[in-house]
Amino acid sequence: MVSVKAPDHYANVMAALNAGKMVLSEWPLGKNAAETRELAETAQAKGIRTFVGLQARTAPHVQYLRDLVADGYVGDVLSTTLVGSGFAYGGTVDQSNIYLLDPANGATLLTIPFGHTVDALTMVLGEFADLDARTVTRRTTVRVAQTGEEVPMRTADQIAVQGVLESGAVVSAHYRGGLSRGTNFLWEINGTEGDIRITGPNGHLQIGPITLHGARGESSELAELPLPAAYELPALADARTSPAYAVGHAYAxxxxxxxxxxHRIADFTHAHRRQQLFDRIEASAKRD
Structure with a gap:
């Protein structure tokens, strides 16, 4: 397993691949599309099984959400709305996380909190057919928590994406750096027959915990949708509030x-596909 800071993923993963080893890499796989593509192509050429840590897609509540939508709980999906706070990328930064502020390191608001969440969104609702995006840096400097020093904010702390999925459903998604005094994670799915609301304490869907509420048919008020036991490993049932909860299900x-x-778990080929979505978002933002 490669579990180092994102800028060092490429060298360590490539070394493992060249040694003929299966690899599980934390997300993001590479700093950019070129690194991710090369790692995916190397693994494929060598016939090596690979896995990447996009664990939001295997979190039990996200799996249950996918099945609810697929089974017609909301009917035809009309639209989905998402707002999240990235926790990092706010007004202060820990000394050890200053590297997050340089987009060249690949560990950005777009690739990490937004990236994990949009990967789950596309698993549940389908891929983007078209999109328009804005990536904006509203804070020019950030205060280092340990020293009070002001350092440059080089990466976007605001991401807004609107688009249409291949199904025709409309998407509106906004991620902002730091934490809000109001809503830190809200995802709604609205359909012809019902609605689902997904909430959590921060925008890192891969960490959770999250709660589902829904209503359909004649029901006018949302009610909690408890997780069926079949979606959860009994050994992890008491760890729902822990970051290890989703990771444990990914390992299983x-x-x-x-x-x-x-092939339940995302591999390097999928990682490259997801990186291409980030490239589309950044290209759209640059055009505008």
Whole structure:
């Protein structure tokens, strides 16, 4: 497993691939599209199984959400609205996280909190057919928590994406750096037959915890949608508020993939596909 800071992923992952080793890499896989593509192509050429830590898509509540939508809980999806706070990329930064402020390191608001969440969104609702985006740096400097020093904010602390999915559903998504005194994570899915609301304490869907509420048919008020036991590993049931909860389910998925020859867990090819979406967002932002 490669579990170092994002700028060092490429060298460590490539070394493992060249040694013929299967690799699980934390997300993001590479600093940019070129690194991600090369790693994916190398793994494919060598016939090596790979896994990438996009664990929001295997979190039990997200899996349940996907099935609710697929089974017609909301009917035809008309639109989805998302707002989230990135926790980092706000007014202060920990000394050890200053590297997050340089987009060249690949560990940005776009790739990490927004990236994990939009990966889950597309798994549940489908890929983007068209989009328009803004990436804006509203804070020019950030205060280092330990020293009080002001350092430059080089990366975007505001991301706004609007678009249309391949299904025709309309998307509006806004991520902002730091934390809000109001809403820090809200995702709504609105359909012809019902609505679902997903909430959490921050914009890192891959960490959670999250709660689902829904209503359909004649119901006019949202009610909690408890997670069915079938979606959860009993050994992790008491860890729902821990970051290890989603990761533990991802690890179980890797074990299943290796033992049964399935492909539940995102691999390097998927990582490259997701990086291409980020490139589309950044290209749209630059045009405007």
């Amino acid at each position: 998925g890797i074990r299943e993939d290796l033992s049964q020859g399935t």
